[in-house]
Each structure stands twice: as structure tokens, then as C-alpha cells.
Amino acid sequence: MLHTVNKSPFDNSTLQTCLKFARRGSAVLLIEDGVYAAARDTAVSKQVQEALKSVSIYALKPDVEARGMQNRVMDGVRLVDYGGFVDLVVEHNAVQSWL
Amino acid sequence: MSEENAGGVAKKFLYVNRKAPYGTIYALESLEVVLIGAAFEQDVSLAFLGDGVYQLTKGQDTKSLEVKNFSPTYRALEDYDVTKLYVEEGALQARGLSESDLVVPVEVVSAQRMAEIMEGQDVILSF
Amino acid sequence: MKFGILVNEGPYTHQASDTAYQFVKAALAKGHEIYRVFFYHDGVNNATRLTVPPQDDRNIVKRWSELAAQHKLDLVVCIAAAQRRGLMDKSEAKRNGKDADNIAPGFRISGLGQLIEAGIQADRLVVFGA
Incomplete structure (x- = not known):
């Protein structure tokens, strides 16, 4: 399953909730304000690194760039463009948008 | 109907409810989708996570707000053959609630079980 | 693959409509089919065709209309949600005794069943919201 998260992890518990329900082998795509979770050396980066052991984590590049985050993305989080977003949806059986 | 559905094979629809009622319209308009969707005879489940459990609490009285109290509608879901209502245990506990505080019979499930339920769905509607 | 798209937020306040638009464009570019975009x-x-954004900003409504014309997209606006919020096509305006309509080209107003049908008919349903 593909999960999308569009909220900042510093303001909202959506990422935590998503990670609680994301099963091993699923994918999490950070979009919109969700991409702030992809940054290194933050209050949530340890949690994200821990999650990377069991799920794949992607961040939407246009959203990363819009927010000036392109040089802060932690190792292990893969960047995708909108086409990559489409591919992720195709590759997974269903999409859960954590709004 | 597409060929896959011509034989009447139902898809598994999950409605994920994570928002409290009244503060925003999401809970009410989500319920409206469930009611309309029931006519399509798909395999429907409702999941209540986080503040979504507040949609189901007893004792809602909206007279002073001048808005409709839609909590009784959850009790009518059975008439629409919508009977699979799953509530995440941790969400109830965190809010000091138990199953007896809810307006309808539900299945209280662990986070792990809820994750399994979500994984098996074809269409997940979240609002 | 056939995609159904659900857009839960209006233009400008939230990014949801922008993200949905970019997703739809990318899916079409990859040769996928958009079965329906449902607005709820x-x-x-x-x-609403009455939006007038500043000239240096994107015109979100027009952009959807143009994409719909170009790719014959089915853009469906939920009638119950639209009536609550003052969105009308000509026949709805007449039926409700209103003196104006405001639906942009390429959109049509219909019931929630269209969303469920998109879920049934599409291979994937993707939800964009706040």
C-alpha cells in the first residue's frame, strides 16, 4: 500500500499515525508540507530513520524544492517528481491519503 | 459497469474517519458518501481512528449550535447493510472512552489489526 | 491504468487542487487514463468560473477547464456539496430560483454516486485534501 502524508510533522501527528498503520514493505510518500519530515537533524528525523527500516519513504521533489529543502533531505529518503508519484500509485494496490 | 464488475464482484471500500464532528464538515459529508455508496452493493467498511471516534460518542446535543446532530445516523447504517465498523483501541483509550460510550456496536481492534484491515482494501476514501 | 481522483479542498487556500492537477497531468503524460476527477x-x-486571480498567479479553475478540454476529462462537482456552497449550473440555478449560475466550462454537477462509481471503475482512487 502507498501512504501519502501532507502535513508538517512538527505541527501535526499525521506522520506518526501513518507510520503506526503502515505495514512492513509499504511505501510512504511525503507531499506538500509533509516533506518537512524528510529533513536531516530535526526533532523527528530519528523517527523517520527508524521507519526507513521497515517502509520505503519518498518525498515529492517539487514540494521539497519549493520549500528550500533540497540540500537537507536525509539519506534513505528518495525524491520523486509527479511522474514518480504516478508510478508509485501504479505499483501499489491502493492509496491511503492521511489527510 | 466494467467487465471485471459485470459479474457483480464487489470491491472493498474503506472509509477512514479521523476527524471529529461539528468543528469541520468532513465527518458529516463522509457519512453522506457512505449512505449514497451503500446503494452500490460494494463490500463496505468504516474505520474510526484518532479523533474520528468522537463521531460515535453518545450524548451529542447540537441544539444550541443550530446544526443537525447526525450521530443517530450511524445507528441507521445497519439498515443499509453497512455493518463493519472498526474502531482503533488506542484512539478510544487515549480519549478516555470505551465501547459503551459509543452510539453503535463496533468492533474494537488493535492498531496492528486495523493496519491489516486497511491493507486488504481496494478503495480507501479519506476526507 | 485508469485513475479516479478525489479533490476535497478548494483552490488557493490549500495545495490539494494544485497537487491533484499536477498528478493528473503527469498521469496523462505517461499514457494513463483519468476516469473521473470528483470535487467534494x-x-x-x-x-467557479468567477475567480479572477492576479495576472502573475496560476488560474487554477481555468487550468482544470483547459486540461478537461484537451483530454476530454470528466470533472464532476458533487451536487450536495455544491448547493451548500453556492455552486450552480444553469439548470440548478433555475430549479432553485437563483438569478445566476457560475460553473466553469468542462465541469458538470452530479451526485455522490459518481464518486463511488469512480472507485468501482478506476484501478486506483487517489484522494487529495487538506
Whole structure:
């Protein structure tokens, strides 16, 4: 399953909730304000690194760039463009948008 | 109907409810989708996570707000053959609630079980 | 693959409509089919032809209309959500005794069943919201 998260992890518990329900082998795509979770050396980066052991984590590049985050993305989080977003949806059986 | 559905094979629809009622319209308009969707005879489940459990609490009285109290509608879901209502245990506990505080019979499930339920769905509607 | 898209927020306040638009464009570019884009909640506000954004900003409504014309997209606005929020086509305006309509080209108003049908008919349903 593909999960999308569009909220900042510093303001909202959506990422935590998503990670609680994301099963091993699923994918999490950070979009919109969700991409702030992809940054290194933050209050949530340890949690994200821990999650990377069991799920794949992607961040939407246009959203990363819009927010000036392109040089802060932690190792292990893969960047995708909108086409990559489409591919992720195709590759997974269903999409859960954590709004 | 597409060929896959011509034989009447139902898809598994999950409605994920994570928002409290009244503060925003999401809970009410989500319920409206469930009611309309029931006519399509798909395999429907409702999941209540986080503040979504507040949609189901007893004792809602909206007279002073001048808005409709839609909590009784959850009790009518059975008439629409919508009977699979799953509530995440941790969400109830965190809010000091138990199953007896809810307006309808539900299945209280662990986070792990809820994750399994979500994984098996074809269409997940979240609002 | 066939995609169904649900847009739950209006233009400009939230990024949801922008993200949905970019997703749809990318899916079409990859040769996928968009079965339907359904606008619900405040998402119905994406369909008003009366928006006049500043000239240096994107015109979200027009952009949807143009994409619909170009690719014959089915853009459906939920009637119940639209009536609550003052979105009308000509026949709805007449039926409700209103003196104006405001639906942009390429959008049509219909019932929630269209969303369920998109879920049934599409291979994937993707939800964009706040």
C-alpha cells in the first residue's frame, strides 16, 4: 500500500499515525508540507530513520524544492517528481491519503 | 459497469474517519458518501481512528449550535447493510472512552489489526 | 491504468487542487487514463468560473477547464456539496430560483454516486485534501 502524508510533522501527528498503520514493505510518500519530515537533524528525523527500516519513504521533489529543502533531505529518503508519484500509485494496490 | 464488475464482484471500500464532528464538515459529508455508496452493493467498511471516534460518542446535543446532530445516523447504517465498523483501541483509550460510550456496536481492534484491515482494501476514501 | 481522483479542498487556500492537477497531468503524460476527477467538500469551489486571480498567479479553475478540454476529462462537482456552497449550473440555478449560475466550462454537477462509481471503475482512487 502507498501512504501519502501532507502535513508538517512538527505541527501535526499525521506522520506518526501513518507510520503506526503502515505495514512492513509499504511505501510512504511525503507531499506538500509533509516533506518537512524528510529533513536531516530535526526533532523527528530519528523517527523517520527508524521507519526507513521497515517502509520505503519518498518525498515529492517539487514540494521539497519549493520549500528550500533540497540540500537537507536525509539519506534513505528518495525524491520523486509527479511522474514518480504516478508510478508509485501504479505499483501499489491502493492509496491511503492521511489527510 | 466494467467487465471485471459485470459479474457483480464487489470491491472493498474503506472509509477512514479521523476527524471529529461539528468543528469541520468532513465527518458529516463522509457519512453522506457512505449512505449514497451503500446503494452500490460494494463490500463496505468504516474505520474510526484518532479523533474520528468522537463521531460515535453518545450524548451529542447540537441544539444550541443550530446544526443537525447526525450521530443517530450511524445507528441507521445497519439498515443499509453497512455493518463493519472498526474502531482503533488506542484512539478510544487515549480519549478516555470505551465501547459503551459509543452510539453503535463496533468492533474494537488493535492498531496492528486495523493496519491489516486497511491493507486488504481496494478503495480507501479519506476526507 | 485508469485513475479516479478525489479533490476535497478548494483552490488557493490549500495545495490539494494544485497537487491533484499536477498528478493528473503527469498521469496523462505517461499514457494513463483519468476516469473521473470528483470535487467534494470545499473542492467544489474549484469549479467557479468567477475567480479572477492576479495576472502573475496560476488560474487554477481555468487550468482544470483547459486540461478537461484537451483530454476530454470528466470533472464532476458533487451536487450536495455544491448547493451548500453556492455552486450552480444553469439548470440548478433555475430549479432553485437563483438569478445566476457560475460553473466553469468542462465541469458538470452530479451526485455522490459518481464518486463511488469512480472507485468501482478506476484501478486506483487517489484522494487529495487538506
